[in-house]
Amino acid sequence: MDYRYIYLIGFFPVLLLYWWHRSKRKAMFQAELKESIEQGLNEPPSLHPVVDLARCIGSGSCAKACPEQALGIVDGKAVLINAASCIGHGACMAACPVEAITLVFGTEKRGIDIPLVSPEFETNVPGIFVAGELGGMGLIRKAAEQGRQAMDFIKKRSNGQCDLDVMIVGCGPAGLSAGLAAMQHKLRFKLIEQEDSLGGSVYHYPRQKVAMTAPVVLAIVGKMRFGEVQKEKLLEFWEGVVEKTGLTIAFRERMESVESDGDGFWVKTSKGRYKARSVLLTIGRRGTPRKLGVPGEESSKVVYRLVDPAQYEGQAVLVVGGGDSALEAAIALAETPGTDVILSYRSEAFSRVKQKNRTKLEALEAGGRLRVMLKSKVGRIDKQAVEIDWQGVCHMYSNDAVIVCAGGELPTPLLQKMGVHFETKHGAA
Structure with missing residues (x-):
């Protein structure tokens, strides 16, 4: 008896099931892409993946790794089928076996303004620094690294002539990391956050969504001992870091203006006015929540x-x-x-x-x-x-x-008033 025929007979149903499942998923992805286009939801809001179709092998690893189900396989290639739901954490890029994915800002149709910064994260206005999402870095690990690295350069500018060596605006990944680095460098600093919680954009992620896909090193704390992590666990970790290190955060304090004055800046907030040698902006791209402007809106409810x-x-x-x-x-x-x-x-x-x-x-x-x-x-x-x-x-x-x-109201006009220059990204990293 030729056992090869028996093996082929046994393998045929498996192959049939595989092709049926693949065809079903293909039809589902195509339907989602069509629906997204029809409803005008095919323009990504911020940082998002772009697939090199010449390199993509259609493995589906990126689609499986995306918690928001923003990617799918259409005609054998990875496609952003639900762009509006993409939050740009980069899980897809890390999962791609052939490095066919790049994370970029903006598209051909809709550009996104990004501040021009030097390799030291300093804008064209000497003393004003930008790190994290506002500067074009949506990945949490990279944003935290930028916050720490920016503080290394800010330390060199400190001259002891101002009340603060640095005002840090925003308490997301970059701001938290910068605050810890400022503590490590023994700088005089103030870390303000317009909302009542830390985490920045991460705080607004959907429940149990993967927020970070690689470890990061924090000043004082050292290396975070986890890779892929959900939003809730990451926020819990950060809250523990704040409690353990004694990092002081001024919640519900919003930056209103920054004016140059001699060797520093006057930073006006919703709660005071401070003279700082440098200003580090680590705010996200969500901006300040747009208000209704009606009587009673200031109520705590x-x-x-x-x-x-x-x-x-x-x-x-x-x-x-x-x-x-x-x-x-x-x-x-x-x-x-x-x-x-x-x-x-x-x-x-x-x-x-x-x-x-x-x-x-x-x-x-x-x-x-x-x-x-x-x-x-x-x-x-x-x-x-x-x-x-x-x-x-x-x-x-x-x-x-x-x-x-x-x-939200984007911070672009406020930064332009400070004199910060921008460049418009049309699908560029």
């Missing part, structure tokens, strides 16, 4: 992101905005037991949002789990209520919390 839906259980919550972040916040809250949710949006229809969010929102609205108010505008926010102008008529609703998801 108003926030600009949803962190944990469970904390609003049993409350009446207003979500304001019409993008994916607003829809996802409203959906998560509506799925929380006992929560009364209103979603307010000024336009007459949602545009440029993922179809799955639109579908889920419609289902929850049909089921009476939330109320969608299109063509509406918040008039004022009271202690226990909100006023909403809905289609020309003012209504008052009971309210315990307001979540504004209206995007």
